Amino acid sequence: MRGVARAALVTFALGGMGCAGAAPMTPAPDAPAAETQVNGDRPAWLPAYSAAQRALLAPVETPIQVPAARVYPDLHRFQYAGPARLDDLRRTIRFSTLIVTVIDKSPRLYALDNAAPELANLVAQYGPPPAAEPDPWQTAEVVRKERALTLTAVKLSDEAKASLATARSKRDAGDTKAAAEAFRAALGFTRAAGIALELGEMLVAQNQPKEAREAFEEALRIDPTLATAHLRLAELAEKRTDRDEARRRVAEAIAFWPASRRALDLADRLSNGLVSSRHTRLPLFRVFLDVDDVGAIHVGSSGGDPARIYAGCRAVMRYEPEVRARIFEQPEDVPYHLTMMEELICMESAIGAYVAARMSKEGAAVDPAMEALLEVAHEEGLGGYVMTEILGRYRPERARGAPREVHEAMVRYVERTMLGTPLVADPAQGVYTAAR
Template sequence: MRGARAALVTFALGSVGCAGATPMTPAPPSPEAAEIQARSGAPAWLPAYSAAQRALLAPVDTPIQTPAAPVYPDLGRFEYAGPARVDDLRRTLRFSSLIVTVIDKSPRLYSLDDAPPELANLIAQYGPPPSAEPDPWQAAEMSRKDRSLTLTEVKLSEEAKASLATARAKRDVGDTKAASDAFRAALVATPAAAIALELGDMLAAKGQAKEARDAFEEAVIIDPTLATAHLGIAELAAKRGDRDEARRWLAEAIAYWPASRRALALADRLTNGLASSRLTRLPLFRVFVDVDSAGAIHVGSSGGEPARIYAGCRAVMRYEPKVRARIFEQPEDVPYHLTMMEELICMESAIGVYVAARMSGKGAADPTMDALVDIARDEGLGGYVMTEILGRHRPERARVAPREVHRAMVRYVERTMLGAPLVADPDQGVYTAAR
C-alpha cells in the first residue's frame, strides 16, 4: 500500500510515505551535497534551492521499486485547451480519484509532505521568471507545425535605424516636432510596433493625447499582441475619465501579458486597489515538486484537501509518462512540457474534492475556493488558468493564444480584476468596483 490513502477525501499527504512507511528524517546532508542532489540534471535557468527547500528533498529510507529522474519542462513546447465549464461533479471526482489511484499504485515512490507556500519551487515547475513587461522589439509567432513559440527580434532597415536615432536625439533635447517627424519617417521605412510605441509614449508625456492615441493605435494594428500598445490607450482613456474605454483596453493588455506590473497598477487605480486584492488574484495553490537523489518524488503542499489533490496531480502529470500520454493522446517519449490542459485537470480535481466535502457537510467554507467554483461553473477555468497560473509564469504564451482562449482571459480580467460595473467616485477621483 502506498503513502496516499485510496479514500478520496482522506487523501493524506501528511507524513505518510509510500509503501506504508514514513519518510526518514536523517541528519541533513551538507549544503554542497544537498545542492548537487537537488540540482541533478537541472537546467541552467534553475536557481539554487534554499536550505528549507533542500530539506524537503532529504532522501527517504524506503526501498524504491522504480526511481524517478528529475523532470523539468521543455519550454519550447506548449499546448492550449478549450475553456470548458466545470458542470459535472462526477467528472471532477473521477479526476481526483485518478490522482489518488495513480499515487497509490505507482511503482514510483511518492513522499508526501506539508510545505509552506514560500517553499514552492515555481521556477522549477514553470521555467525562469518573465520580464515585468513585454519587449516591444520582439514579435511573437506560433509554429503551425509543432505549436512552438518563437520570439523574433524586429529587424530595421538602415534608413529606419538612422531615422530612429534622429528621433531619439531630438526627443531627448525636447524638440517634439522634429522627433515626431523622425519617428514617422522610421515607421515608413520599417513599420514596427516598437517605433509607434515610442512615438506614442513621447506624445503622451507632452500632453498631446490625440496624437499619442493615434500612435498607440498604429502600434496595435502592426502588432495586436503587444500589451503595452493596448495599455497606452487605456492610460489615456483613464486620464480623461473614460472608465469604460479604459477598462476595455486594459483587459486586452492584461490578457496579452498577465505579468505586467504597469497594467496591474492601472487596474488598481481604476478599482481603488480591488484588482490586486481580490481573493482569486492570490496564487491559490503553491506547491513543491521535485525528486531526491534516491529517486523518490517529493510533493509538498500547504495543507487542505484541495491543495493536496492539486499538488498530487501536478506530480503525477510530471512523473507518470504513461498517464500523461493517455490523457493527452501523445507518445510517452514526448518531453514533459507545460499545457493548459494539465492545469485545468489539476484545478478541476481540487474543485471536485472541495465541492464534495462541502456537499457532505464535512468541509469548511473557503471564500477563495468558493470564488473559483463560481468562475468554473459560470465561464470555465480557461481564463483563470491562463491568466493567474500560466500567464504569471509564461506570459509570452498569452501573446499567441487561440482566439477563444484569449477571449476567456479578457472575460476573466473584466470580471475578476476590474469588476463590473465600474462607477466613478468624484470625491476621490478614482474608480471603484460597484458591489
C-alpha cells in the same frame, strides 16, 4: 505507496480522463534540441534551493521500486486547450479520486509533505521569472495552421535603423517636432510596433495626448498583441476619466501580458482595489515538486485537501510519463512541457476535493476562495483563470501568443473576476464603485 504494474495504471487513467471534455489542444512549435530537458538534466536557469527547500528533499528510507527521474519543463513547447466549464460535479470528484489512486498505485514512490507557500519552487516548475513588460521589438506571428502564434524578433531595415537613431537623438536633444518626423520616417521604412510605441511615449512626455493616442493605436494596428500599447491607451483613457475605455484597454493589456505590474496597478485603481485582493478570493496554490537523490517524488503543499490534490495532480502529470502520454496523445519520450490542459485538470481536481469534503461532512466549513473558484469554473470555465493567473503569470509570452478563443477567455476573466462587474456611477457620492 508503491503500486501495481504500469499497464493497470494506464488503464485506470484512461478511464478517468475520458470524462475531461476539454477541447483539442493547439501545440506550439517544437523546441530547438539544445533547449530540451532530457533525462532530468538540470537547466541553467534553475537557481540553487534554499536550506528549507533542500530539507524537503531529504531522502526517504522506504525502498524505491521504480526511481523517478528529475524533470524540468521544455520551455519551447507549450499546448493550449479550449474552454472547459465545470458542469458535472461527479466528473470533478472523479478527477480527485483518480489522482489519489494513481499516486497510491504507482510503482514510483511519492512523499507527500506540508510545505509553506514561500517554499514553492516555481522556477523549477515554470521556468525563469518573466520580464515585467513585453519586449516591443518582438512581434507575434502565426507559424502554424492551428493559429498558434510565436514571438519573433523585429527586423529593421538599414534605413529604418538610421531614422530611428536620428529620432532618438532629436528626442534626447528636446527637438520633439524633428524627432516625431524621424520616428514616422522610420515607420515608413519598417512598420514596427516598437517604433510607434517610442513615438507615443515621447508624445505623452510632451503632454500631447491626442497625438500619443494615435501613435499607440498605430502600434496596435501593426501588432495587436503588444500589451504595452494597450496599457498606454488605458492610462490615457484614465486621465480623461473615460473609465469604460480604460477598463476595456487594461483588460486587453493584462490578457496579453499577465505579468505586467504596471497594468495590474492600473486595474487595481479602476476596480477600487479588487485586483490586489483577488488572491484572497481565488486560490493560487503554491507547491513544491522535485525528486530526491534516490528517486522519490517529493510533493509539498499547504492549505488543506484542495492544495494537496492540486499538488499531487501536478506531480502525476510531471512524473508519470505513461499517464501523460495517453492523456495528451503523444509518445512517452516527448519532453515534459507546460500545457493548459495540465493546469485545467489539476485545478478541477482541487475543486473536486473541496466539493467531496462538503458533500461528505454535514456542516463542513465553507471556503470563500474555493466557492469563488467554483463559481468561475461553472459559469465561465477555468481557461481564462489558468492562462491569466498561473501560466500567464509565469510564462506571459504564451499569453501573447494564445489562439483567439483563449485570449477572449482571458479578457472575460479579467473583466469579470479581476475588475469586477462594470463600474457604475453613484450619484449620491459622485464617485464610481465596483458593483459585485
